[in-house]
Each structure stands twice: as structure tokens, then as C-alpha cells.
Amino acid sequence: MEKGEYDFITIIHxxxxxxxxxxxKKKYGKQIVLNDISFQLQRGDVLGYxxxxxxxxxxxxxxxxxxxxxxxxxxxxxxxxxxKQNIGVVFEGxxxxxxxxxxxxxxxxxxxxxxxxxxYKNMILNLLDQVNLLDVRDKIVKNFSxxxxxxxxxxxxxxxDPTLLILDEPFDGIDTKSHHDLINxxxxxxxxxxxxxxxTSHDMADVDAxxxxxxxxxxGKIVEYSxxxxxxxxxxxxxxxxxxxxPLEDKILKDIKDQYNNLHIINTSLIEVSHHTPAMINKLALxxxxxxxxxxxxxxxxxxxxxxxxxxxxxxxx
Amino acid sequence: MSKICNFQTKAVIWKEAIEIKRSSLIYIIxxxxxxxxxxxxxxxxxxxxxxxxxxxxxxxxxxSIIYISIMCIPFLGSTLLSRLMYEERLDSAVHVLLATGMDxxxxxxxxMFITYFVxxxxxxxxxxxxxxxxxxxxxYSVIINFEIFLTxxxxxxxxxxxxxxxxxxxxxxxxxxxxxxxxxxxxxxxxGWNVAIKYIERTPTALAIAIVIVVAVVINTITYIxxxxxxxxxxxNI
Numbered sequence: 061m062e063k064g065e066y067d068f069i070t071i072i073h074x075x076x077x078x079x080x081x082x083x084x085k086k087k088y089g090k091q092i093v094l095n096d097i098s099f100q101l102q103r104g105d106v107l108g109y110x111x112x113x114x115x116x117x118x119x120x121x122x123x124x125x126x127x128x129x130x131x132x133x134x135x136x137x138x139x140x141x142x143x144k145q146n147i148g149v150v151f152e153g154x155x156x157x158x159x160x161x162x163x164x165x166x167x168x169x170x171x172x173x174x175x176x177x178x179x180y181k182n183m184i185l186n187l188l189d190q191v192n193l194l195d196v197r198d199k200i201v202k203n204f205s206x207x208x209x210x211x212x213x214x215x216x217x218x219x220x221d222p223t224l225l226i227l228d229e230p231f232d233g234i235d236t237k238s239h240h241d242l243i244n245x246x247x248x249x250x251x252x253x254x255x256x257x258x259x260t261s262h263d264m265a266d267v268d269a270x271x272x273x274x275x276x277x278x279x280g281k282i283v284e285y286s287x288x289x290x291x292x293x294x295x296x297x298x299x300x301x302x303x304x305x306x307p308l309e310d311k312i313l314k315d316i317k318d319q320y321n322n323l324h325i326i327n328t329s330l331i332e333v334s335h336h337t338p339a340m341i342n343k344l345a346l347x348x349x350x351x352x353x354x355x356x357x358x359x360x361x362x363x364x365x366x367x368x369x370x371x372x373x374x375x376x377x378x
Numbered sequence: 379m380s381k382i383c384n385f386q387t388k389a390v391i392w393k394e395a396i397e398i399k400r401s402s403l404i405y406i407i408x409x410x411x412x413x414x415x416x417x418x419x420x421x422x423x424x425x426x427x428x429x430x431x432x433x434x435x436x437x438x439x440x441x442s443i444i445y446i447s448i449m450c451i452p453f454l455g456s457t458l459l460s461r462l463m464y465e466e467r468l469d470s471a472v473h474v475l476l477a478t479g480m481d482x483x484x485x486x487x488x489x490m491f492i493t494y495f496v497x498x499x500x501x502x503x504x505x506x507x508x509x510x511x512x513x514x515x516x517x518y519s520v521i522i523n524f525e526i527f528l529t530x531x532x533x534x535x536x537x538x539x540x541x542x543x544x545x546x547x548x549x550x551x552x553x554x555x556x557x558x559x560x561x562x563x564x565x566x567x568x569x570g571w572n573v574a575i576k577y578i579e580r581t582p583t584a585l586a587i588a589i590v591i592v593v594a595v596v597i598n599t600i601t602y603i604x605x606x607x608x609x610x611x612x613x614x615n616i
Contacts, residue, residue, distance in 0.1 A: 122477075122611070122614075125473075125476075125477035125478075126476075126477065126610060127473065127476060127477055127610045127611055127614050128610075128611045129609065129611065146479070147477060147478055147479070148478065149473075149474055149477045149478060150474075151470045151473050151474065151477075152470070153469060153470025153473070154469070154470065155469065155470045155471045155473055155474035155475075156469070156471065157393065157397065157466075157469070157471055158469065159396070159397050159400045159401055160393070160396060160397065160400075164393070164396060168389060168392070168393045171385065171386075171388070171389035171392065171393075172385075172386050172389045172390075172475070172478075172480065174385050174386075200400075216474075217474075217478075220478070222478070226477075
């Protein structure tokens with residue numbers, strides 16, 4: 061067991077947290093950069109840590125990586141027995157050695173982790189193959205495209221089999237194919253190895269595709285932290301849509317508009333209902349059925365992750 | 379001691395050796411040629427002077443080796459350190475190393491070791507070429523007595539390594555250290571080094587050796603303490 065800035069504890073229970081951040085605080089002079097940040101990651105979790113520029117994402121990551129000292133709070137990272145390097149990290153600047161080949165970059169990481177040559181050779185070959193870089197393994201990284209370099213930096217971060225993988229804007233400026241390959245690779249990695257990922261991105265589609273938990277940070281404070289499935293704009297009742305198989309006749313349309321003042325007729329076969337109650341929705345549906353109308357679907361206005369994110373940060377995504 | 383010999387230091391040395399080979403080979407060859415041209419021009423003036431006996435000229439040729447170390451170690455060392463330390467910060471590669479559990483002392487030792495080793499090998503190579511060139515072209519021997527050997531091959535390089543480690547520290551913690559890289563070799567060569575040589579010439583050899591070793595040890599120790607106290611945030615803040 062190793063003692064350092066954090067408490068490294070051997071994992072005993074399967075459901076134990078991999079990362080626990082409690083009441084983390086950081087100030088630069090008088091400016092509060094992080095204010096009481098708390099979250100946790102369990103095995104298999106991928107946390108999307110999102111927020112506008114300057115909200116404190118990178119500062120949180122750097123504190124977790126021990127690159128910046130915290131002012132207050134507690135960070136616990138759990139590691140496997142005997143494991144020294146329990147974090148893998150990809151920063152925006154990639155962190156590759158441009159004069160080395162892809163193979164040499166990985167070989168260096170393997171040597172630093174203390175692997176023997178006969179062990180790391182197969183590991184490197186396997187990882188290169190998984191991200192389609194096997195053919196370019198002897199190419200100098202300086203000549204890599206951005207997508208290739210990103211793929212390399214991610215396998216470099218997982219080579220030593222870390223418990224926690226931290227990705228700071230890993231998909232910025234890469235092509236669709238590399239993007240798709242990397243998301244699949246990371247999903248498989250976290251599932252197969254039962255590790256955890258802390259992930260920051262400005263692209264909500266990436267967060268949606270990869271993460272099962274979301275933490276939204278704004279001005280150094282977490283304004284939303286929940287499972288992706290249950291994330292919502294809780295203070296706003298979502299509108300309900302009623303879709304019909306056939307367009308409504310003008311007379312029926314006029315009747316229901318007269319009866320209900322909270323309807324918005326999007327078109328003659330789609331009605332939006334705001335400020336509703338369950339009884340009111342039931343009554344409206346029955347009225348339509350009694351009028352010989354065929355209801356195709358009744359559904360909530362499901363807000364996208366981006367809508368929720370913008371709502372939470374007050375539409376201020378700089 | 380464990381940090382000097384551990385597998386991580388060896389890995390850093392291995393990686394830096396590849397980087398130096400790819401980035402600085404032409405610069406290394408250029409340094410050898412430049413220093414040889416300067417030395418041979420100076421030697422030519424000495425050897426065409428008819429006032430001095432051959433034995434004296436051969437001793438003076440031996441002393442001139444001190445200048446080879448003056449020119450090779452600080453000039454080449456400052457360029458290598460800029461590449462090994464400052465560029466690594468610019469590319470965020472050092473961020474990844476420090477974030478994944480590597481300590482700065484191990485990294486520092488690896489980088490300084492390879493810098494010392496390469497600059498010393500370049501110095502020795504230049505000296506050997508110089509020796510044989512003088513012997514073949516002018517039929518003179520470059521006499522290396524005990525005093526010259528100690529001064530040229532041990533004391534001066536040791537002192538230079540001390541100052542190089544201070545320079546390396548600036549490349550690691552200062553946001554824009556290029557100015558130090560420019561000033562250091564010039565100031566060291568025309569300033570500190572000349573003063574040191576004059577001082578050594580007037581001081582009994584044993585005392586001179588002791589003083590230089592003390593100075594070098596003090597500089598290296600100060601740098602080691604500075605590196606140890608440096609926070610990771612200072613190194614990664616660029």
C-alpha cells in the first residue's frame with residue numbers, strides 16, 4: 061500500500077468506489093475556482109464532467125492527477141494491490157513524444173510501468189491492433205494525423221492498466237471514423253476491465269454516447285450530478301405531445317382549442333400540451349377518442365442532454 | 379540511490395537517447411566541427427611561433443584541451459536541455475508522466491545523466507580527433523600531464539555539469555526560459571570559465587581541485603534540493 065497525496069486502498073469489494081472526491085475546494089488568490097466539489101465513480105462508471113470554459117473542469121482533473129494542490133477536501137483513488145500507477149490520463153496537448161515512433165512511445169510507457177519486454181510486446185501489439193494503428197507502428201508520431209495521435213494517446217494511457225482513466229477533451233478535432241473507433245474502444249475497455257473513466261468534453265453527443273453519469277460544473281460548483289438516465293430539468297414540467305394517425309377536422313380542432321387553453325397545435329395531427337395534469341391528459345385523450353380520432357402516440361418532450369446542460373448553466377456556454 | 383538506478387531512470391535515459399539521436403545528431407556533428415576548427419586555428423598560431431621550444435608548445439597544446447570542454451559542454455548541453463526539458467513541457471508530455479505517478483527527481487536524474495553523458499562523449503571525441511590531427515598534420519604531440527588531465531577531463535566538466543543542472547532547472551520551472559539558454563553558454567564561457575581558469579593557474583593544484591569540486595558539489599546539491607522542492611504544478615504550468 062502506498063501513501064501519498066491520496067489514500068491508495070486495495071480494492072476488496074466489487075462495488076467499492078474507484079474515485080471518491082469529497083468537498084474539494086480550490087482558490088487562486090481571492091477567486092474561488094472549485095467550491096465544494098463532490099462526486100464518485102464506481103467500477104464500470106463513465107462520468108461526463110461537463111461545463112463551460114473556465115468552469116473548473118481542468119483544475120479538478122489536475123488536482124486528481126496531483127499536478128495542482130487542493131486547498132481543502134478529500135480525494136480517494138482506489139488501486140489494485142501492488143499497483144503504483146493507478147491513473148491513466150490524456151490531456152488536450154496529447155502528451156506524445158513526436159520524435160519517437162508509435163511503438164517507441166508505447167515501449168517507453170511500458171518500461172516506465174516496469175513491464176518486461178516479453179510481456180509488453182504482446183500488450184502493445186494488441187492495443188495497436190484494437191485502434192487500427194498496427195500498420196503505422198514504426199512511423200514517427202510527428203507525421204501522424206490528429207486522429208491517429210489521439211488514438212495513440214488513449215492506448216498509451218491505458219497501457220499500464222490503470223484503475224481510473226481521465227480524458228480531458230480527447231476527441232477534439234478528430235475525424236468521424238477515429239471518433240467512432242475510440243468511443244467503441246473506451247466503452248469496451250471500461251466494461252471488460254471494470255475500470256472507471258472521468259471524461260470532459262464540449263460535445264454533448266460524445267458525453268451522451270460514452271457516459272452513464274453526468275456532472276455539470278459551472279463557476280466552480282456542481283449544478284447537476286446524476287445518472288444520465290435520470291438527468292432532467294426538474295424545475296420544469298416537460299410538455300406532452302399527442303400525435304394522431306389522421307389530421308383533425310377544423311370543427312374538432314376548434315372544439316378542443318375552446319375547451320383547453322394550454323394547447324399548442326403544431327399541425328393538424330400533432331398537439332403540444334403545456335402545464336398539464338395527469339387528469340387533464342386523460343380527459344383530452346378521451347375527448348379525442350370520443351370524437352373518433354385515432355391516437356398514434358403520447359410522449360413527453362424529452363430534452364436532449366445539450367438542452368439540459370444549457371438550462372443548468374443558464375445558457376452561458378462560452 | 380534507488381532513484382539513480384531504478385527502471386524508470388533507465389527508461390528515461392533510453393527514451394532521451396533516441397530523441398537526442400533524432401533531434402540533435404546534426405547539431406552534435408556541427409559542434410565537433412566548429413570546436414575543431416576553432417582549436418586548430420588557435421593551434422596553428424601557436425605552432426607557427428618559432429620563439430617557443432617544441433616541448434613547451436606540446437604542453438600548451440595540452441592546456442588547450444581545457445577550451446574544448448569549455449566549448450563543447452555548455453554550448454551543446456544547453457541545446458540538449460532545451461529539447462529534453464522545455465519541449466517536453468510544451469508538448470504536455472511531462473504532464474502525463476507526472477500525473478501517472480512518476481516523481482520529478484527520477485525524471486530529472488535521467489535527463490541530466492544523458493545530457494552529461496552525451497556532452498562528455500562529444501568532448502572526448504573532439505579531443506581525440508584534435509590529438510590525432512595535430513599529431514598527423516604537424517607532427518606534434520599534445521601532452522596531457524596529470525594536472526592537465528585533472529583540469530580538462532574532471533574538474534572543468536564537473537563544474538560545467540553543475541551549471542548545466544542549474545540551467546536545466548530554469549528550463550523546467552520558468553515559463554519562457556529561452557533567454558537563459560542564450561545567455562548561459564556565453565556568460566559561462568567568457569565569464570565564469572575564464573575566471574575559473576585564471577584562478578586555477580594561480581592556485582596550487584590540490585587547492586584548486588578542492589575548490590572546484592566543492593563549488594560543483596554545492597551547485598549540484600542546491601539544484602537537487604530545488605528540484606525536490608519544485609511542485610508538479612510549477613513544472614506543468616506553461
